[in-house]
Structures are given as structure tokens and as C-alpha cells.
Amino acid sequence: MSGQVKGNGPRFKNNVKISERHGAGEWLAERVLLVVVLPLGLWVASTAFTLAGAGYDAVQDWFANRLNAGLLALTAVVFFGYVSVAWKVILEDYVPQPGTRKALVALLNLVFLVLAAASVFFIVRMALGSAPLPAGFGA
Amino acid sequence: MTQPSPTSGGASSDRTGRFVTQPNGHVTPLSPHMGIWRWHVTMAASILFRATVIAATVGALIVVAWLGALAFGPxxxxxxxATAGSPLGLFVGFGLTVVLFSFILNGTRHTINDTGNGLTIKSSTILSRIAVWAPVPLAILFWVVLFAVGRVSL
Incomplete structure (x- = not known):
């Protein structure tokens, strides 16, 4: 980023804005992730119905099924991947300052990465029937 | 391959006087802003999807908290x-199901439109109306059945 006012405008190659050349990849990633999330969303709705009000043992049995645990982990990873791109698009529209925008995008990506990792961690522990936390972490 | 001229049928028949010349020389209509765009349900569906993504992110935080509570034991x-079963918890739970159904339906509308389908005035209006309104009756049905089968009670 140069400090010159004139250097900050859009750059062109053969009269086509450079961002128009690679912007499609991000758009396509957002669309593909959404297409994967949608059927998983239906499955989440049916799962929410199954597990609503369920006791601890019933939920534990549900997680013991590897298909359930695997689909839930997949949902967590793909969903947070999707919202990462979706939030970037929202920030690009509403935060005009490049520095603030990049900082916010980076911060949200970090948050979503941590949330996805925490989800998978919790899901794996439930699927394996691990002792309740903080077992294994000094307790 | 020749590109269609962006000016054909556009600026010449401009009734708004709001065409702008882009930096690359293309003459295009100014992007819609709230102040100059006639209200239509497609517009509501579009902005609602953004709101839904934001709300779904909050919902995901609650789901991760639920996973954490499970991992921390009985x-x-x-x-x-107990928190989820409290009146406030049930209210938030209802909101989350609205968000979930909204995400599924509006995301489906978005995907259909992105593949170039359902873009006539009639079909895009129908798709948008479904995406905007259907989540509420679906969520009500979801909770009515949950209460009816006794899974959840107040």
C-alpha cells in the first residue's frame, strides 16, 4: 500500500480491473461452500429435533454413532469456512477504511478458526467417550 | 468473442439519469442504494440473507457452547x-430455528439465482417471498410438534 493518493486507485490490465480477474475465485468458493452447507443445514434441523430436550446419556449415544459425529464435525468446519468468506464480503461492503477492514477480516478469520477447532475438539471427545473436561488437562 | 456493449439499451433509455462511467470506460447503472431503489421483495430477501448469516454466526456460538457443555460433562x-429450557432459552431457541430455516431457504434462493436460474420477475419474486416468509411458519410447526410429542415443555 503506497501512501500516494494517486497510487491507491484500482489498477488495470487490458482495460479490465485487476480485481475483476481474480475476484471470481472467492465468489466461487463462497457459492461452493454454501451448496455444501445447505443439505447439512437440513440435517442440523432434523438433529435439533432429535436432540431437543434429550438427557446427557441420550446425547452421548448419539455422538457414539460415528456418522453423526463425522457429519457434525464436517458441518462445523464447512459452516465456519462459509461464514469466514461471507463476513469478508459484508465487511468489504460496509467498512471503507482498508486498514480497519483487513484487521477485522483477519480477526474474524482467527475467531472462526478457533471456533471450528474447538467444535471438532469437543465433538471428537464426545465421539470417543472421553472423560469430562478438564480431564487430561491437569485435573 | 465480442463482449456485449454495456451501453446498449442502457444509458440511451435511461429514465433515472443515474448512469455512471466506470474507471474502465464502461457505462453502467449506479449500484442500487436505499434512497433511489423501488422497494421489492427481492431486495428484502437479499439483505435478509446477510442478516441471516450474521444471526447464524451468533447461533453457531451457542451451538459451540452446547458442545463445550457436553464435553465438560453431565x-x-x-x-x-436448564438454560435452554427456560422461557428466555426457548425464545432464543425459537429464534434460532427461524434463522436456520431462513438460512436454508434463502441460501437455496441465492444458489438458484447464482446459477442464472429463477431470474424472471415472477420467479425471483416467488423465490424471494418463500425465502422471506416461509421460515416463520416452518419454525412454528417445528416447535408445535416438539411440544406435541412432549420433547419440550414449559
């Missing part, structure tokens, strides 16, 4: 279940 889960 006592933590009992606390989480």
Missing part, C-alpha cells in the same frame, strides 16, 4: 439444558 450439560 453437570455442565444439565446447566445448559
Amino acid at each position: 453437570d455442565a450439560y444439565a446447566t445448559a439444558l
Whole structure:
């Protein structure tokens, strides 16, 4: 980023804005992730119905099924991947300052990465029937 | 391959006087802003999808908290279940199902439109109306059945 006012405008190659050349990849990633999330969303709705009000043992049995645990982990990873791109698009529209925008995008990506990792961690522990936390972490 | 001229049928028949010349020389209509765009349900569906993504992110935080409570054992889960079963918890739960159905339906509309389908005035209006309104009756049905089968009670 140069400090010159004139250097900050859009750059062109053969009269086509450079961002128009690679912007499609991000758009396509957002669309593909959404297409994967949608059927998983239906499955989440049916799962929410199954597990609503369920006791601890019933939920534990549900997680013991590897298909359930695997689909839930997949949902967590793909969903947070999707919202990462979706939030970037929202920030690009509403935060005009490049520095603030990049900082916010980076911060949200970090948050979503941590949330996805925490989800998978919790899901794996439930699927394996691990002792309740903080077992294994000094307790 | 020749590109269609962006000016054909556009600026010449401009009734708004709001065409702008882009930096690359293309003459295009100014992007819609709230102040100059006639209200239509497609517009509501579009902005609602953004709101839904934001709300779904909040919902995901609650789901991760639920997963955490499970991983921390039966006592933590009992606390989480009691919170979810409280009047406020049920209200938030209802909101989350609205968000979930909104995400599914509006995301489907978005995907259909992105593949170039359903873009006539009639079909895009129908798709948008479904995406905007259907989540509410679906969520009500979801909770009515949950209460009816006794899974959830006040």
C-alpha cells in the first residue's frame, strides 16, 4: 500500500480491473461452500429435533454413532469456512477504511478458526467417550 | 468473442439519469442504494440473507457452547439444558430455528439465482417471498410438534 493518493486507485490490465480477474475465485468458493452447507443445514434441523430436550446419556449415544459425529464435525468446519468468506464480503461492503477492514477480516478469520477447532475438539471427545473436561488437562 | 456493449439499451433509455462511467470506460447503472431503489421483495430477501448469516454466526456460538457443555460433562450439560429450557432459552431457541430455516431457504434462493436460474420477475419474486416468509411458519410447526410429542415443555 503506497501512501500516494494517486497510487491507491484500482489498477488495470487490458482495460479490465485487476480485481475483476481474480475476484471470481472467492465468489466461487463462497457459492461452493454454501451448496455444501445447505443439505447439512437440513440435517442440523432434523438433529435439533432429535436432540431437543434429550438427557446427557441420550446425547452421548448419539455422538457414539460415528456418522453423526463425522457429519457434525464436517458441518462445523464447512459452516465456519462459509461464514469466514461471507463476513469478508459484508465487511468489504460496509467498512471503507482498508486498514480497519483487513484487521477485522483477519480477526474474524482467527475467531472462526478457533471456533471450528474447538467444535471438532469437543465433538471428537464426545465421539470417543472421553472423560469430562478438564480431564487430561491437569485435573 | 465480442463482449456485449454495456451501453446498449442502457444509458440511451435511461429514465433515472443515474448512469455512471466506470474507471474502465464502461457505462453502467449506479449500484442500487436505499434512497433511489423501488422497494421489492427481492431486495428484502437479499439483505435478509446477510442478516441471516450474521444471526447464524451468533447461533453457531451457542451451538459451540452446547458442545463445550457436553464435553465438560453431565453437570455442565444439565446447566445448559436448564438454560435452554427456560422461557428466555426457548425464545432464543425459537429464534434460532427461524434463522436456520431462513438460512436454508434463502441460501437455496441465492444458489438458484447464482446459477442464472429463477431470474424472471415472477420467479425471483416467488423465490424471494418463500425465502422471506416461509421460515416463520416452518419454525412454528417445528416447535408445535416438539411440544406435541412432549420433547419440550414449559
